[in-house]
Amino acid sequence: xASLSDPRELFAPHxxxxxxxxxxxxxxxxxxxxxxxxxxxxxxxxxLTALLAGLIAAIPGVALWRGVARAVLTGxxxxxGLRAGWWLGVGLVVGxxxxxxxxxxxxxxxxxxxxxxxxxxxxxDILCWTAQYAELSVRSWRGRTLRPAMLLGLAATWAxxxxxxxxxxxxxxxxxxxxxxxxxxxREALEHEAAGAP
Numbered sequence: 001x002a003s004l005s006d007p008r009e010l011f012a013p014h015x016x017x018x019x020x021x022x023x024x025x026x027x028x029x030x031x032x033x034x035x036x037x038x039x040x041x042x043x044x045x046x047x048l049t050a051l052l053a054g055l056i057a058a059i060p061g062v063a064l065w066r067g068v069a070r071a072v073l074t075g076x077x078x079x080x081g082l083r084a085g086w087w088l089g090v091g092l093v094v095g096x097x098x099x100x101x102x103x104x105x106x107x108x109x110x111x112x113x114x115x116x117x118x119x120x121x122x123x124x125d126i127l128c129w130t131a132q133y134a135e136l137s138v139r140s141w142r143g144r145t146l147r148p149a150m151l152l153g154l155a156a157t158w159a160x161x162x163x164x165x166x167x168x169x170x171x172x173x174x175x176x177x178x179x180x181x182x183x184x185x186x187r188e189a190l191e192h193e194a195a196g197a198p
Contacts, residue, residue: 022091089120
């Protein structure tokens with residue numbers, strides 16, 4: 001009903017959508033790696049994380065672009081991407097917590113849940129940049145449509161997010177078990193990898 005009295009609601013990136021996009025993509029990635037044997041160690045991890053990063057970049061990215069375009073064209077407050085990035089990052093963290101590979105099957109939290117801050121920082125950084133690029137493009141684009149500028153910006157968002165997310169899936173999630181370069185952290189990482197091997 002709010003959209004009938006204030007059309008800004010139609011263009012604002014909503015927290016629930018961003019949260020669900022982050023959590024769903026993480027859970028889908030985990031389920032796909034369980035279905036396809038050897039994905040975490042094989043060459044398939046790169047394309048899989050790129051596909052998931054595309055899903056993550058498309059949903060919040062398009063929502064943010066729509067909000068920025070409307071705000072610039074109507075003279076309203078331009079979203080910074082901070083709130084959108086926060087909710088995306090929280091969704092990624094919750095998705096990771098629901099996976100058994102991160103916390104283990106007998107624990108609610110991993111030993112070092114503070115490592116999940118990296119996911120939130122990743123979401124905030126990428127979506128803040130996306131919002132700034134969108135605002136710059138909307139203000140300076142000279143074409144008849146913003147689609148080329150938006151596709152270019154979303155491609156950059158996708159590429160950066162794919163690199164970050166591939167790092168998290170291959171190496172970063174090990175930080176939830178402890179610092180990998182301490183004797184204890186290396187031992188725990190090796191035990192974790194050995195336990196997951198067939």
